[in-house]
Amino acid sequence: MYCESKIWLALSLLFVANYNQYYVHAESKVPCLFIFGDSLSDSGNNNNLATNAKSNFKPYGIDFPAGPTGRFTNGRTTIDIITQFLGLENFIPAFANTSNSDILKGVNYASGSAGIRDESGGNSGAHISLGLQLENHRVIVTQIASKLGGLKKAKQYLGKCLYYVNIGSNDYLNNYFLPEYYPTSTIYTYEQYAEILIQELTLNLEALHYVGARKYVLVGLGSLGCIPLRISDGSCFQPLNSASLIFSEKLKSLVDQLNNETSINSKFIFVNSRTSAVIDAKGFTVKTVACCAFGSYGECIHDQRPCPNRREYVFWDENHTTDAWNKVIATIFYNSSYPDSTYPMNIKQFVEQNIKMESEFIKEFISQSNRLYVDE
Template sequence: MALLLFVSIICLHSLLVVKGHSSSSPLAPALYVFGDSFSDSGNNNFFQTRARENYKPYGIDFPDGATGRFTNGKTFVDFIAAPTICASIFGSFNRREIQYYNRTELRIWISWHSESGTTTVGDNLSLDERIDYFKDTKRIYLRRVYKNPVQITKYLSESIFVIFIGSNDYINNYLQPDNYNSSQIYTPEQFADLLLYRLTLRMYKGRNNTLYQLGARKLVVFNIFRVGCIPAVVDTASPRPTTPCVEDVNNLVLLYNTKLPKVITNLERILLGSTFIHGDAYNMSRNSSEVGFTAAQTPFCEVDGNAGSCVRDSVNVPCEDRTQFIFWDSFDPTKVVNNAMAKDCFSGSSSCVPINIQQLAKKR
């Protein structure tokens, strides 16, 4: 059975999120994304999985409609990648043959996502598999375009790599004791340490096809957002919390988040020529009283109580203002939240440190 490479190709005339701003040349040659539903542009459409949102009302504010994005419009990465979407195209891949669209234009967004993580909802891509696909992208595709390894090295060193993972290890694994025994095997701190150790392995040691060894030099690594605030967690908590969020769950995530900055600092020290940004998804996803939304833990769409996804072809009340909602379904943020988070990380100074993505792209 052929392996699949899901490639989203988007015109990158500029890596900009500032409204109305344009640039004649891109800030970076490509954006490589290893993420979850925050950045999924429809890869799960090609998997045998229940985590597949390629139907209305998903995408009602996206130019191409329901593409498989887990929100009503653009994702977090869509807003970072380009001001306008040119295409969302998927190619198939096996070890003998590779097909790409728009071959001569390397200003692209190539993304590997798997929304479900290690769960019972169906097939998914592990991080190891995603890195394997990136390895084949370099080995096959880039060698067709560039004449020598030096050019490939330069191209990759100027590209930006975004890693947005970890939440599903909690949502769909550690917090599911009926399906998984991870919470019995590991204490909360041990589990956080395990995730950080595995992240380190994929960066530079343990295998020959780590991201650093494959050429990644500019990396944006996000911590985990406030899992205890998502409707799927709040609505199933017993007893239901008197606060907007289940703080015991947020405290689990904080065990990982508080240690991540030191891990990133050590990686940058060890990996010569690398630059790391720490993305603070936890504080970007603060509750409604802090960011001004009127609807906090309430999904905008009508959701399936079991799956937490929008009910297919459900109709929303016309007078409801989507811009006042943090969550689109029981798990994922709305377009307006994605936009605010992306804008701050791209050109702000609080969500992504010690420099923002715009500064990272310009660094030589």
């Protein structure tokens, strides 16, 4: 029994040492954050691609400390602001710019014009689809395994990280509702297409699970028919809103389904981008017009002077929102108590719940080891 108690004590000390290494030294609520998505989250992965979906030039980044970086807004993206809420010291680097970065803190794989389906967004040029983003993540996982001493330790570490997946807009904007390039709308109904997207997304989530992901934030689609590029005569394009809403409803149902699958030992939450269509927009006086002068794809024109009162604008260009609006949405994702906005809980509750569970496990683990030691 004495030998057993020493083993328990040694294990408990080792466990606490590992916990201290990954948690106590930092004030962040998660040790790392991995980001998958499209231009709403891209922070520079498209800069060197042959594509029209680029934003590494002025006036993009006019309110970002580093200037134009490849973010499709004047300042921070929604996930940049959530990163700050989580207490992470720095913004998560783009996969294309990880050479001198601490990949143990996370990587951003998002790519402008990317979709769940490989072909979505191809009309704009080269992009990194969700499937290719996962391939890039496997490269990073291999590097993390090398740093931590093996794939098993890497998976244990990655299981503590937050995985943010915000994708699907281009499967509608630059696929289903672009019949001059894609036949999708002639093949599938709204319902059928949403189901196909959910099935493919689920396969990608399973692939993430295989390499260690356990905590996911899945982001629903916004009111895509209400972006300036799709507004006509002051009215939203309702067919696009209706189709994308079906996807979001199925995504929310998927969260329930996956949370009930106890065998996968993972947790999911759903956050609702569509909130932007109905929340109080006090202070935003311009809601349907872009802040910057825009070109044929709705992007800002190089070096053109944007609106001076951009804090009052919802939209930065014809497709993307301003830093000011992104802060509103990030705050909803992180703090909202409304189930229509965050389900079954918000991001803050999600990460704090995990911290509490891990803390209680540690206390119980140490308590057991101490009881065994005292018994001897």
